[in-house]
Amino acid sequence: MNLKQTLPITSEYDIITARQAAREIARQIGFNTVDQVRIATAVSELTRNVVLYAGLGKVDIEVVTRGERQGIEITVSDQGPGIADIELALSDGYSTSNGLGAGLSGARRLMDTFFIESRVGQGTIVKVGKWKN
Amino acid sequence: MSSGVPILKVDDYWVVAVEETLHDQSVIQFKEELLHNITGVAGKGLVIDISALEVVDSFVTRVLIEISKLAGLLGLPFVLTGIKPAVAITLTEMGLDLQGMATALNLQKGLEKLKNLARMEQR
Numbered sequence: 001m002n003l004k005q006t007l008p009i010t011s012e013y014d015i016i017t018a019r020q021a022a023r024e025i026a027r028q029i030g031f032n033t034v035d036q037v038r039i040a041t042a043v044s045e046l047t048r049n050v051v052l053y054a055g056l057g058k059v060d061i062e063v064v065t066r067g068e069r070q071g072i073e074i075t076v077s078d079q080g081p082g083i084a085d086i087e088l089a090l091s092d093g094y095s096t097s098n099g100l101g102a103g104l105s106g107a108r109r110l111m112d113t114f115f116i117e118s119r120v121g122q123g124t125i126v127k128v129g130k131w132k133n
Numbered sequence: 134m135s136s137g138v139p140i141l142k143v144d145d146y147w148v149v150a151v152e153e154t155l156h157d158q159s160v161i162q163f164k165e166e167l168l169h170n171i172t173g174v175a176g177k178g179l180v181i182d183i184s185a186l187e188v189v190d191s192f193v194t195r196v197l198i199e200i201s202k203l204a205g206l207l208g209l210p211f212v213l214t215g216i217k218p219a220v221a222i223t224l225t226e227m228g229l230d231l232q233g234m235a236t237a238l239n240l241q242k243g244l245e246k247l248k249n250l251a252r253m254e255q256r
Contacts, residue, residue, distance in 0.1 A: 012157040019188060020154075037188060037219035041227070044190040048157075092228055100198075102191040106227030 003029070003063040009050045009078070018059045019043040025061055026072050031132060039072060039130055042107040046076040046126050049104065052097050054080020054123065064129065071112075071131035079123035086116055136163035140170050146247055147171055147179040147209075150240065151186060160196050167200060171209055178247035179204050182240045184215025194229045201234045210250050211235065214243035 003025060007018050023040040031039065043059065050057035057078030064073045083089045090108065095101035104126070108114040113129040136159045141148045147170065155163065171179060181200070183189065197213060204211040212235045216224075224231070237243040 016154055016156055023187075034219045034222050037217075037223050038226070040188045041190050041223050044188055044192075048190070048192060051157075100191045100195050100229065102194075102227055102229055106191055106229065109226050109228065110223060 005061045007059050007061075009047050009057040009059060009076075010055075012048075012051050015044055015047045015051060018047045018061075022059075022061050022072070022074055025063065026130075029063055029070055029072065029132070031072070031130070035130060035132075038110040039074070042110045042128055043074055043076075045103040045107040046074070046128070049124075049126075050076060050078045050080070052099075054078035056080075057123075066131075069131050071129055073113075073127065073129040075125065075127045077123065077125040082120040082122055082124055083116075083118040084120050086118060090116075134162065136160075136166055138163045138166070140167055142174070142176065143244070145177045146244060147176045148182075148240065148244070149180065150182040150184075153185060154187070157192060160193060164196050164200060168203060171204065171207060176209060177251055178210040178212070180212050180214055180237075180240060180243040180247065182215040182243065183213065183220075184217065184239065186220065187217070189216070189220045189224060191227065191229060194224065194231070197234070198232055201232070210247050212237050212243040212246050214238065214240050 005021050019040040022043040023036045026036045026039045060075040062073045064071050088094055090105050092105050093101040111128040111130050115127040118124040201211050214237045237246050
């Protein structure tokens with residue numbers, strides 16, 4: 001069982017590959033169905049952002065443990081244009097791509113932990129995590 | 134290129150069962166094909182079943198909302214069916230709103246809903 005995976009994001013096809021990989025790892029370490037879907041959906045949103053705004057990037061999926069607890073951590077990174085105003089990008093309904101503006105904020109709500117770092121002109125890293133109950 | 138999603142006509146109703154995970158271009162292609170069909174040939178209603186979809190993200194939601202709005206403008210009653218419980222929970226938590234879209238448990242119930250609606254309108 002491979003509990004760590006790095007996948008490139010180069011096209012919209014990779015959105016599906018990435019979310020299926022994340023879901024499969026989540027399933028293997030015993031996340032319930034709803035959590036598997038939450039995790040897969042968050043990965044879908046974050047990797048689509050890469051395709052939409054940066055074009056290229058990667059996703060790291062990793063199983064993490066803290067004491068007795070097991071969880072999954074997903075890091076989506078790109079070297080795209082970056083986000084000038086993260087607060088604004090995280091607000092509901094804000095979109096620069098004619099979308100619903102639910103990608104980043106939605107991913108944050110679906111996961112337990114959320115970390116974002118972005119530099120204009122350098123890229124964006126989003127790290128999200130979920131712990132098993 | 135075709136989206137590969139079969140768009141069927143059953144008893145004057147448009148019936149679509151999205152069978153597999155579609156990548157973004159296929160979703161857009163499907164929307165175009167569907168609009169071409171429903172604007173070209175008259176129908177009494179439209180049912181889209183998404184019970185095969187394990188993940189419904191904001192992109193797919195947006196396209197469904199667009200289809201719903203366009204069906205509304207065309208006067209074509211629309212029902213979305215087969216939303217999995219985990220998908221429903223996820224959409225709600227993300228704050229995504231299906232914007233008053235009619236829904237039903239499965240294809241069968243969706244068709245019944247449309248037929249009831251047609252019967253009521255005849256009265």
